[in-house]
Amino acid sequence: xxxxxxxxxxxxxxxxxxxxxPEKDGxxxxxxxxxxxxxxxxxxxxxxxxxxQVGSFYPRCENFRLTPEVKAKFTEKLGF
Numbered sequence: 157x158x159x160x161x162x163x164x165x166x167x168x169x170x171x172x173x174x175x176x177x178p179e180k181d182g183x184x185x186x187x188x189x190x191x192x193x194x195x196x197x198x199x200x201x202x203x204x205x206x207x208x209q210v211g212s213f214y215p216r217c218e219n220f221r222l223t224p225e226v227k228a229k230f231t232e233k234l235g236f
Contacts, residue, residue, distance in 0.1 A: 167215070 164172045170180025171188070189199065196202055222230065 167217075 159174065161172075162174050164180075165185070166180065169182040169185045171182065171185035172178070172180050173184065176184065192202060193199060
């Protein structure tokens with residue numbers, strides 16, 4: 157909302173782009189993928205070319221099971 161971020165995304169295909177909509181939009185992400193395929197060819201080839209150019213990363217998602225006591229201490233330290 158402060159116009160500081162150009163593009164943002166998440167693993168569930170939500171995508172936000174500056175000056176589009178202030179919330180994530182999975183339809184826009186799908187349409188942009190369709191446009192990339194129409195103009196540049198297969199997505200797999202585009203992804204390989206991008207990784208060759210800038211490198212790659214593998215995001216991790218961790219789930220932590222906290223006892224109510226540990227959760228309370230943790231959220232207190234975060235200021236919530």
